[in-house]
Each structure stands twice: as C-alpha cells, then as structure tokens.
Amino acid sequence: RHDPQGVAHFLEDESTKIFARKVADHYSARSNQTLEEREASPIIHLKKLNNWIKSVLIQLYARRGDAVLDLACGKGGDLIKWDKAKVGYYVGIDIAEGSIKDCRTRYNGDADHHQRRKKFTFPARLICGDCYEVRLDKVLADDAPFDICSCQFALHYSWSTEARARQALANVSALLRPGGIFIGTMPDANVIIKKLREAEGLTFGNSVYWVHFDEEFSDKKFKSSSPFGIKYTFHLEDAVDCPEWIVPFHIFKALAEEYDFELVFAKNSHEFVHEYMKKPEFVELMRRLGALGDGSPDQSTLSADEWEAAYLYMSFVLRKRGQPDKT
Ligand code: SAM
Numbered sequence: 001r002h003d004p005q006g007v008a009h010f011l012e013d014e015s016t017k018i019f020a021r022k023v024a025d026h027y028s029a030r031s032n033q034t035l036e037e038r039e040a041s042p043i044i045h046l047k048k049l050n051n052w053i054k055s056v057l058i059q060l061y062a063r064r065g066d067a068v069l070d071l072a073c074g075k076g077g078d079l080i081k082w083d084k085a086k087v088g089y090y091v092g093i094d095i096a097e098g099s100i101k102d103c104r105t106r107y108n109g110d111a112d113h114h115q116r117r118k119k120f121t122f123p124a125r126l127i128c129g130d131c132y133e134v135r136l137d138k139v140l141a142d143d144a145p146f147d148i149c150s151c152q153f154a155l156h157y158s159w160s161t162e163a164r165a166r167q168a169l170a171n172v173s174a175l176l177r178p179g180g181i182f183i184g185t186m187p188d189a190n191v192i193i194k195k196l197r198e199a200e201g202l203t204f205g206n207s208v209y210w211v212h213f214d215e216e217f218s219d220k221k222f223k224s225s226s227p228f229g230i231k232y233t234f235h236l237e238d239a240v241d242c243p244e245w246i247v248p249f250h251i252f253k254a255l256a257e258e259y260d261f262e263l264v265f266a267k268n269s270h271e272f273v274h275e276y277m278k279k280p281e282f283v284e285l286m287r288r289l290g291a292l293g294d295g296s297p298d299q300s301t302l303s304a305d306e307w308e309a310a311y312l313y314m315s316f317v318l319r320k321r322g323q324p325d326k327t
Contacts, residue, residue, distance in 0.1 A: 016160050019231075019243050020095065020130060023157050026242050028098030032075065041238045043208050046306040048291035050185070053269060053315060054152055055081050055285055056276050057183045061317065062087055066147035069093075069140075069175055071131045071168075072154030076103030083120050090124040091143050093131050100128040132158035132167050137174040145177035151184040153313075159245035162228045165255065173259040178322025182261060188268050188314035189246045192232070196220055206305040208237045209312070227251040236309065249314070256318055264317035269310045 038044065058078070062068065062085035070078060073092030082090055094100050104126050109119050125143065129136075131151075137144065149172045158168035172182050192211060195204045197220050202213040212233045213220075222230060230246035253263055267275065276282045277292075286292050292301055302310070 016164070019160055020133070020157070023242050024095040024097075024130075026240075027074065027094075027096035030098075032102055043236065043238055043306055043309070045291055045302040046208070046309055047239075048289045049269075049273070049302060049306075049310055050153070050313075051077070051081075052282075052286050052289050052291050053185060053272055053313075054078055054150075055084075055289075056272075056282050057185075057315060057317070058082060058085050058150070059282075059285075061181045061183055062148055064088075067091075067143070067145070069143075069146040069149040069172070071149060071151040071172070072157070073103060073126070074099045074152075074154075076106045076126075078150070078152065079103075079107060079120060079124075083122065087122055087148075089143070090120075090122050091127070091140060091146070092124065093127045093129050093136070095128070095130045097128050100126055131171060132164040134171075135167070136171040140175060144175045146175050146180060147177060148181045148183065149176055151182070151186075153185055155184050155186045156244050156247050159228055159247045160231070160243075162226070165228055165247075165252075166259075169256055169259040169261070173261065173320060176320040177324060178320060179324035180320045181264075182318040182320070183315070185269075185313055185315045186247055187234075187244065187312055189248050191268065191312055191314075192246065193220075193222070205235070206308055208303075208305045209309045210235045211312075222246075222248075260321045261318040262321060264319050266314060266316040269313045269315065270307075272315055273310075 033041070038047075041047065058081045062082065064086040065088040066085070067089040068082055068087050068091070070082075070090065070092040073094050074096070076092060079090070092100075092103055094103070107120060107124050107126065127139070129139065151168075151172075155168060158164045176182065195211070196202070196213060196217075198204070202215070202218060204211055214231065217225075217230065217232075227248045228245070231243055232246070233242070234244045235241050249266060253266075256263070273292075277286065290301070
C-alpha cells in the first residue's frame with residue numbers, strides 16, 4: 001500500500017536513530033588521553049575553562065548529601081567535582097558505551113588515569129542509554145527523586161526532533177523533586193546564528209573550531225522552518241566532530257515551562273566568566289585549574305581563538321516548580 005506519509009515518518013525515525021548512533025559512535029571512539037596528550041591539546045585552556053564553568057555551577061547549586069542525575073555524563077569528567085560538593089548519590093547515563101566504560105573505570109579508581117585517587121565517597125550507578133529516547137522515570141524508579149540534574153555539553157543532541165527534546169525535559173522533570181535544580185551548558189543559538197549570518201557562506205570558524213550548515217539553511221532565516229532539527233556539523237579541534245542541533249533559547253525556555261521548570265538564569269560563557277570572576281573563591285578555583293593564568297580575566301592564557309570558541313556556549317539553571325518536603 002502506498003502511504004507517503006507513513007514512509008516519510010519512517011524515514012524521519014530512521015535518520016534520527018542514525019544521527020543518534022553517529023553521535024554515540026563519535027564519543028565512544030574517543031579514547032582517554034594521557035596527561036601529556038591533554039596538556040599538548042590546542043584547546044587545553046578552553047577545556048580547563050569549561051571545567052571551571054561546570055565546577056562553579058556545581059558549587060553554586062549542589063548541596064551536601066544531594067542525589068545527582070548526570071545526563072550524558074560522558075567519561076565521568078565531573079565525578080571529582082561532585083565528590084568535592086560531598087553529594088550523597090550519583091547516577092550517570094550516557095549513550096556511548098565506551099564512555100560509560102571509561103566512567104566506570106574512573107569511578108572504581110583503577111584507571112590508568114592522570115588523577116589516581118582514593119575512591120569516591122558516594123555510591124554510583126552508571127547506565128548506558130539514550131536519555132532522549134527512553135522514559136527514564138521507569139528505569140530510575142528506585143533512584144528518584146533527585147535533588148539536582150546536570151546535562152553538560154549535551155542537551156543540544158536532543159533537539160534533532162521535537163519528540164526527543166520533549167523526552168529530555170520530561171525525563172528531568174519526572175525525576176527531580178519539587179524545587180530541584182537542573183543545570184546545563186549547551187551551544188548558544190543566538191551566537192551561532194549571528195555568526196552564520198555574518199559569514200559569507202554556510203561555514204564559519206577559526207583555527208580551533210568550525211561550524212557548517214547544510215544548503216537547506218542557505219536563506220539563514222529559519223523563520224518558516226521548525227525550531228527542531230536545525231542541524232549543523234560542529235568540529236572542535238581535538239574534541240568534537242559531530243552533527244549537532246540548534247536550541248533556540250526562547251523556545252527551550254517555553255518548552256521547559258511546560259514541564260514545570262522556571263528559569264533561574266541563562267548566561268553566555270563570556271558573561272559567566274565576567275560575573276563569577278568577581279568572586280574570590282572562583283578566581284582561586286580558576287587559578288588552581290590553570291585556565292586563565294593568574295586568574296585574571298584580562299591576562300588570559302586562552303588563545304583568542306579558544307576565547308571565541310568559548311563564546312559559542314551558554315549555561316542555564318532551571319528550577320522545578322513546587323516546594324521541597326520539609327524533612
Ligand atoms: N557531560 C560530559 C562532560 O561534560 O564531560 C560529556 C560531554 S560530551 C561533549 C557529550 C556527551 O553527550 C557524550 O558523552 C555523548 O555520548 C553524550 N550523548 C549524546 N547524545 C546522547 C543521548 N541521546 N543520550 C545520552 N548521552 C548522549
């Protein structure tokens with residue numbers, strides 16, 4: 001039977017899965033770097049800056065004893081940050097099998113890793129799965145509710161379709177307690193679209209990154225198209241080479257409200273640095289991480305190209321509506 005609509009639907013489903021697999025395979029294939037390799041990376045200071053941003057978010061919002069849900073946890077690069085915040089329980093989920101394996105090794109402390117360390121103080125559960133496809137409230141029924149959920153550098157992978165973007169938010173909303181916090185960092189759509197419009201063609205970038213949009217977006221307007229599925233290819237030297245999707249922030253905020261979230265703040269990474277570098281404890285943290293030389297934002301050790309790449313990202317904090325139980 002000829003059913004053009006059904007076929008189109010099938011094709012869309014298939015291509016969504018193929019792209020999700022592409023993303024998973026890309027991250028799975030990235031092996032752990034040695035300390036020497038890491039320090040030699042052309043984006044080492046950008047990596048350190050991003051670690052600082054994540055640490056600040058965690059220090060601002062995690063509380064001792066919290067149950068943490070880390071969506072798209074990757075290789076567990078944030079485990080130490082959560083440990084420093086003295087959280088009580090950690091669940092990490094990632095679609096990339098290789099990353100979850102590395103995360104498990106890191107958690108167990110037997111990794112041939114640059115930070116050999118004592119065991120983590122909190123129990124953890126590490127799961128391989130697609131956070132934007134699966135109903136996690138069923139998988140994690142025994143672990144919920146969580147006090148805080150984090151999705152770092154990964155939520156944009158859910159914007160390939162409306163169904164996935166909704167599943168991502170539905171999962172976080174269902175698993176957080178009332179008053180629970182959702183923190184994240186993702187590409188800043190406003191910056192990316194502005195740069196695309198200023199570019200001569202459909203590609204822009206510098207020595208550490210490039211972004212390329214397909215011909216179908218050649219009008220650069222996006223007005224008539226759906227806010228979901230706006231795909232581009234992102235290349236970040238020594239880190240990412242993946243299909244990614246634009247997350248128009250005003251639509252994200254409106255959708256989040258549908259799932260009972262209110263916006264606490266959203267800040268581009270540059271603004272984030274300027275704001276939190278006013279606080280001595282975060283200046284000291286920056287100095288320890290070695291991201292900005294002596295800790296002054298004016299004497300940056302980031303190259304100009306790394307600093308421009310940092311501008312592509314923004315962080316957000318959402319709060320789940322309702323009052324926490326008074327216990
Ligand atoms: N959050 C980690 C961090 O900050 O170090 C990893 C960030 S990495 C840039 C993006 C991660 O998103 C990868 O580990 C990738 O496998 C994961 N990811 C992408 N799509 C996903 C999905 N549908 N479900 C779960 N994880 C996903």
